[in-house]
Amino acid sequence: MKTSEITEMTINEIEERLDAEKQELSRISLNHHISPLENPMKIRHTRRNIARLLTILRQKQLNEK
Template sequence: MKVSEIKEMANNEIVERLQIEKENLVRLRLNHAVSPLENPNKLKETKATIARLNTILRERELNENQK
């Protein structure tokens, strides 16, 4: 998910997507522990998406506090 796509989303949509991505990461980690994933880069991509979502939420929170 690109930053431009995330910025177009509302805060509640970002929070929902963040929860989904965290659940997905847990599932991927469990599957990877049991048997190697076909594409282990999915773990890295999921973590990066979570980081992007958190970053945009934090930016918006800081902008609200400054106003």
């Protein structure tokens, strides 16, 4: 997910997407511990997406105040 796509989202949409990404990360990590993933870089991409979402969410929250 690109930063430009995230900035166009509302705070509620970002929070929903953040929850979905966190669930995806936990699912991927568990599957990777059981048997190796075909593409282990997916874990890194998911973690970075979560970080992007958190950063932009915090920026939007600060801009509202």
